[in-house]
Amino acid sequence: MENTLNPEILRAAQKGELKAFDAIVSSYQTAIYNHLYRLTHDKDDAADLAQETFLKLYKTRERIRAEENFRSYLYKIATNTAYDWLKKKKRQPEDLIIDAEDGNFETIEAQQSYYKVERLELVGLEMAMVKIKPAYQNLLILYYQQGFTYDEISDITGQPLNTVKVGLYRAKKELLKNIE
Amino acid sequence: MDQDFTIIKYLPEETPPKGLKKKILNKIIIRKLRPLIYSVTVALILNFGFLLNHIYRRLLETEGLTIIKIMIQDFELSFDYLANISAGLKEIMPMFSLSLLAVNLILIILVAGLFKRYSAELLKS
Numbered sequence: 001m002e003n004t005l006n007p008e009i010l011r012a013a014q015k016g017e018l019k020a021f022d023a024i025v026s027s028y029q030t031a032i033y034n035h036l037y038r039l040t041h042d043k044d045d046a047a048d049l050a051q052e053t054f055l056k057l058y059k060t061r062e063r064i065r066a067e068e069n070f071r072s073y074l075y076k077i078a079t080n081t082a083y084d085w086l087k088k089k090k091r092q093p094e095d096l097i098i099d100a101e102d103g104n105f106e107t108i109e110a111q112q113s114y115y116k117v118e119r120l121e122l123v124g125l126e127m128a129m130v131k132i133k134p135a136y137q138n139l140l141i142l143y144y145q146q147g148f149t150y151d152e153i154s155d156i157t158g159q160p161l162n163t164v165k166v167g168l169y170r171a172k173k174e175l176l177k178n179i180e
Numbered sequence: 181m182d183q184d185f186t187i188i189k190y191l192p193e194e195t196p197p198k199g200l201k202k203k204i205l206n207k208i209i210i211r212k213l214r215p216l217i218y219s220v221t222v223a224l225i226l227n228f229g230f231l232l233n234h235i236y237r238r239l240l241e242t243e244g245l246t247i248i249k250i251m252i253q254d255f256e257l258s259f260d261y262l263a264n265i266s267a268g269l270k271e272i273m274p275m276f277s278l279s280l281l282a283v284n285l286i287l288i289i290l291v292a293g294l295f296k297r298y299s300a301e302l303l304k305s
Contacts, residue, residue, distance in 0.1 A: 016212060018205070018208065018209065018212065021205065021208050022205060025201050025204050025205060026201065029196050029200060029201055029204065030193060030195070030196055033194065033196040033200065034193050034194050037194050043194070043197065046194075047196065047197050047200055047203075050196070050200060050204065051200070051203055051204050051207055052300075054204045054207075054208065055204070055207050055208060055211060055300075055301065058208045058211055058212075059211065122187070122190060122191060122192065125187060125188065125191060126191055126192070129188075129191070140185070140188055141188065141191075144185050144186055144188035144189055145188050145189050145191060147189075172185060175185075
């Protein structure tokens with residue numbers, strides 16, 4: 001997915017111009033807040049972490065590249081910020097890990113039909129999503145809601161490409177289990 | 181069958197709390213102004229020390245400390261006495277320096293409040 005912001009804004013942000021950051025915050029605050037809310041399940045924490053995310057973006061503004069995927073970069077900062085926070089809170093650190101020890105996974109096509117998801121109402125889906133590991137939720141949201149590619153998710157989460165694919169497969173499996 | 185999961189795309193989005201953007205931008209502004217805030221803080225502290233030293237030396241020169249001691253010992257709660265004391269203090273105290281010291285102190289308190297409120301932006305690297 002391409003950057004929705006004008007490259008000029010990103011170049012200005014790299015120089016630390018406040019107007020550019022104003023535009024960035026306006027464009028991405030809702031998406032980043034929601035991403036963080038899905039990881040923390042707490043509105044106040046999500047708001048605090050959103051502030052921290054944009055502040056980190058400002059601190060590392062020299063690394064912003066107008067020609068590169070800025071959206072992925074911002075999500076990467078947000079994800080790392082949330083993971084650091086979860087680790088500090090010692091909230092089930094194992095939940096942050098995408099299980100992919102063997103690296104093998106069946107293709108979705110080879111699996112059962114996912115008709116259940118098709119029939120599911122959004123409220124039920126929301127409830128099932130809350131029950132699965134934050135790392136899995138993150139993968140599902142990044143892939144299906146935010147439209148990131150496997151490569152981009154690999155970059156955002158810092159996980160190898162294959163781990164992302166395995167993780168996504170397991171996330172779907174987990175989601176289905178909670179829908180049942 | 182993979183595409184069945186695209187329903188996730190339609191999960192309702194939470195609206196960020198009111199004022200979140202303002203809070204974020206405030207933090208960025210504070211961070212941007214950090215070098216200036218540090219310089220002002222150092223200048224205020226140095227100035228405070230300088231003024232305090234100046235006032236103390238002035239009091240020693242005019243034997244102001246001894247006079248203040250006597251004033252406290254003979255303290256009376258009457259209008260005439262208080263009027264005399266204030267007139268006397270005006271003569272021995274460096275009033276201009278004292279005013280500057282008060283202003284300086286208020287500014288230091290304000291800066292301390294700023295550091296307390298924005299500790300993450302000002303104190304962490």
